[in-house]
Amino acid sequence: MSDALGAPARRTTRLSVNLNKIAVLRNSRGGHDPDVLHAARVCLDAGAHGITVHPRPDARHIRTDDVLALGALTAARGVEFNIEGNPFAPARGAYPGLLALCAQVRPAQVTLVPDGDAQLTSDHGFDFARDSATLRPLVTQLHALDCRVSLFADAGADIEAAVSTGADRIELYTGPWAEAFAAGTPDAALPSLVDTACRARAAGLGVNAGHDLSQANLGALLDALAPVDEVSIGHALIGEALYDGLAATVRRYLAIVNAQV
Known part of the structure; x- marks a missing residue:
């Protein structure tokens, strides 16, 4: 693809910073430090395109009050x-349930993920053949709140069933890619991811990506999957920021996503 002058057209991948790990550190001691809202401001001032959070019913990291405060900040x-x-997942304690929380905040995007309390982190996508019928009315409700809806999806997912839910995007689970990259065998995980992304775009879905992405493996993934609409990155980014600073680390990720052509 080229622009009017014949140069390669730049495909913009947006970076959304996941702040869950900031909340983990805060919750480990109680109180307010490190401050999730302050971290969000630093990320946005450094150029991040958005903020991601994943509130869990057990409030293990991001809490409902964080979501409300971050909703106000991002809206402003x-x-x-x-x-x-x-x-x-049903409401529990201060957690009102995902749809009720979204009704209060009206986020630009809601990413539906099939995680449970027993999972340390999200480690698989939906079984769309099984779950599409129950996802469909939830997608409709979120659209009524003016939220774009993305569905967490494994490589090789049933794209036709995902489309039937009415969702706008899928978010490819990239944990296996990160593992293969670290093992020195990145090509083992790429073909299925590329095929799934291509089938999703052909069916009219946008493509996001996330999980275990880092400065080391992000560029190669984006080169292979381009165009990717958005990446949400938290664990590695926050870990790298402990050494290099949060603003500097966000800028380095932006340099990677902006380098895709």
Whole structure:
């Protein structure tokens, strides 16, 4: 693809920073430090395109009050707020349930993820052949709140069934890619991811990507999958920021996503 002058057209991948790990550190001691809202401001001031959080019913990291405060901040800044969560998890304590929380905040994007309390982190996508019928009315409700809906998906996912839910995007689970890259065998995980992304785009879905992405493996993934609409990155980014600083680390990720042509 080229622009009018014949140069390669630049495909923009947006970076959304996941702040869950900031909340983990805060919750480990109680109180307010490190401050999730302050971290969000630093990320946005450094150029991040949006903020992602994944509130869990057990409040292991991001809490409902964080979601409300970050919703106000992102709305005031005019940037994207992406809330991830399991739409089937019932309300518990201060957690009102994902749809009720989204009704209060009206995030730009909601990423539906099939995680449970027993999972340390999200480690698989939906079984769309099984779950599409129950996802469909939830997608409709979120669209009524003016939220774009993305569905967490494994490589090789049933794209036709995903499309039947009415969702706008899938988010490819990239954990296996990160593992293969670290093992020195990145090509082992790429073909299925590339095929799934191509089938999703051909069916009219946008493509996001996330999980275990880092400065080391992100560029190669984006080169292979381009175009990718958005990446949400938290664990590695926050870990790298402990050494190099949060603003500097966000800028380095932006340099990677902006380098894709």
